[in-house]
Amino acid sequence: EIVMTQSPATLSASPGERVTLSCRASESVSGDLAWYQQKPGQAPRLLIYGATTRATGFPPRFSGSGYGTEFTLTISNLQSEDFAVYYCQQYSKRPPWTFGRGTKVDMK
Amino acid sequence: VQLVESGGALAQPGGSLRLSCAATGFLFGSYEMNWVRQSPEKGLEWVSSITSDGNTKYYADSVRGRFTISRDNAKKTVYLQMNSLTVEDTAIYYCVKAVAGEASFDYWGQGALVTVSA
Numbered sequence: 001e002i003v004m005t006q007s008p009a010t011l012s013a014s015p016g017e018r019v020t021l022s023c024r025a026s027e028s029v030s031g032d033l034a035w036y037q038q039k040p041g042q043a044p045r046l047l048i049y050g051a052t053t054r055a056t057g058f059p060p061r062f063s064g065s066g067y068g069t070e071f072t073l074t075i076s077n078l079q080s081e082d083f084a085v086y087y088c089q090q091y092s093k094r095p096p097w098t099f100g101r102g103t104k105v106d107m108k
Numbered sequence: 109v110q111l112v113e114s115g116g117a118l119a120q121p122g123g124s125l126r127l128s129c130a131a132t133g134f135l136f137g138s139y140e141m142n143w144v145r146q147s148p149e150k151g152l153e154w155v156s157s158i159t160s161d162g163n164t165k166y167y168a169d170s171v172r173g174r175f176t177i178s179r180d181n182a183k184k185t186v187y188l189q190m191n192s193l194t195v196e197d198t199a200i201y202y203c204v205k206a207v208a209g210e211a212s213f214d215y216w217g218q219g220a221l222v223t224v225s226a
Contacts, residue, residue: 036213
C-alpha cells in the first residue's frame with residue numbers, strides 16, 4: 001500500500017498570506033494525486049486532481065504542483081473561507097487508494 | 109449531483125448493516141462508485157469501489173471478506189453490505205462518485221454514521 005505523508009499537521013496563517021502544504025508518497029504515483037478541502041461538519045470536497053487541475057468552483061488562488069512522490073498545494077492570498085483541513089489522496093495504478101492524514105490550516 | 113446515504117445505525121460487534129446510496133443528477137450507470145469512511149483514529153480510508161457495470165469490485169484489506177459492494181443501475185443506487193462488524197468499523201461512511209476515467213472523487217454524500225459498540 002502506498003503511504004501518503006502530509007506536512008505540516010497544522011499550519012497557522014493570517015488572511016492574505018501565501019501558504020504551502022506538502023504531500024509525499026512512499027513510491028511514485030506519477031500525476032495521480034488529488035487534494036481535498038474539508039470544513040467542520042462537511043464531507044471532503046475535491047479541490048485538485050491530476051496533481052495540477054483545479055476542480056470546478058475553486059478560485060485560481062489554489063494551485064497544485066508536483067509529480068512522482070513530491071506534491072505541493074499552494075494557497076495564495078489566503079481568505080477566511082480557506083481555513084479548513086486539506087487532504088491528499090493517491091489513485092495510481094490499482095487500489096487501495098490512500099489518503100494522507102491531513103493538514104489543518106487555521107488562523108494565526 | 110446528489111448522493112444520499114441511508115442505513116447508518118448503531119450495531120453490535122459481530123452484527124451486520126447495509127448502507128444504501130441513492131444518486132441523482134448524473135448518468136449513474138457510467139461512473140465508478142466508491143465508499144470512503146472517516147474516523148478520528150484512521151482519518152480518511154477508502155473502503156471499496158465498483159465499476160460502472162458492476163462487474164469489478166475492489167476492497168480494502170481491512171474489510172475484504174466482510175463487506176460487499178453492489179449497485180443497481182436501474183435504481184441509481186449503490187450498496188455496502190457490512191457483516192462481522194467490529195469496533196474498528198465505527199466511522200462516517202461516505203458514498204463517493206469517481207471522476208470519469210480515474211479514481212479521484214468529485215462528489216461526496218453527506219455521510220452515514222455507523223457505530224459499532226456493545
